[in-house]
Amino acid sequence: MPELPEVETVANGVNARVRGQRIVRVWTSGKPQTFKSAEEEIAEALTGATIERVRRVGKSIVFDLTRAKKRAPQFLVHLGMTGRLLVSQPDVPMPAHTHAVLTLADKREIRFVDPRRFGRLSIVSLKDKNSKGYTGPGKEPTTISADDFAELFRGRKLAIKAALLNQSILHGVGNIYADESLFRAGIRPRKAAGRLTRDELNRLHKALQHVLAKAIQLGGSSVSDYVDADGVRGFFQLEHKVYGRAGENCIVCRTPLKKIVVGGRTTVYCPHCQR
């Protein structure tokens, strides 16, 4: 479900509702694959901790925690494909596939719900008191400069679409925003990343930042089941120009959009507009 704009929408929504709250109780489901850290470690790290702030790093939701006013290990939530993080009153029925519940001092609950169980919960301990904590696997796409962006792809032979999806290069971009930004920049998804001209890289940098900013502004894309912390859908799906439109005509030149596989993912592009 979630790429950078969706994760950011969820993180900001949860932050606005729970920052400053203390976690008084933790329940976990016992489904082992959901927990990247041991469930006991998660329960121990969270119980009694105060939520300082909730924010997005890459595609992860990071909880900055304190204990007795001192910084404590961080709690990371990765939503996978179908994960949701909801803030609910205790009398709201527990959804199916709920894998963790953090009960707050005011009785509300932070619930992690994930039918497909590709999501992951983990604890990150801080190396020292100056540690920045979790910084993600790659570079941040929303703020990277055009020069640094261009540098990421120099000499790389893999397809530019695969490079955009590689979280250790840039983190946060997924299948929707890779396709949408390549369309906007007029670049073939299969073109080798290292063979893009500086002009193409500049266009891609601009397109990607535009698409991400616009999607964040609209609360993300709701393709099937994505919702924010209040259960509200996003609106960026109405702006998709290629994603999910294979076989339809290009909105610019009316050429039928083509569907191929790049980096193991369905990819839609316009064979006329993207060279």
Added chain:
DNA sequence: AATGAAACCTGACAGC
């Protein structure tokens, strides 16, 4: 280094 395929899971949807 880098491809590609498969695996991890459930639910939605199309077609019969």
Added chain:
DNA sequence: TGCTGTCAGGTTTCAT
């Protein structure tokens, strides 16, 4: 109504 097959916003692992 119900069965089967296909597909899905992600990541990791294993073979080539």
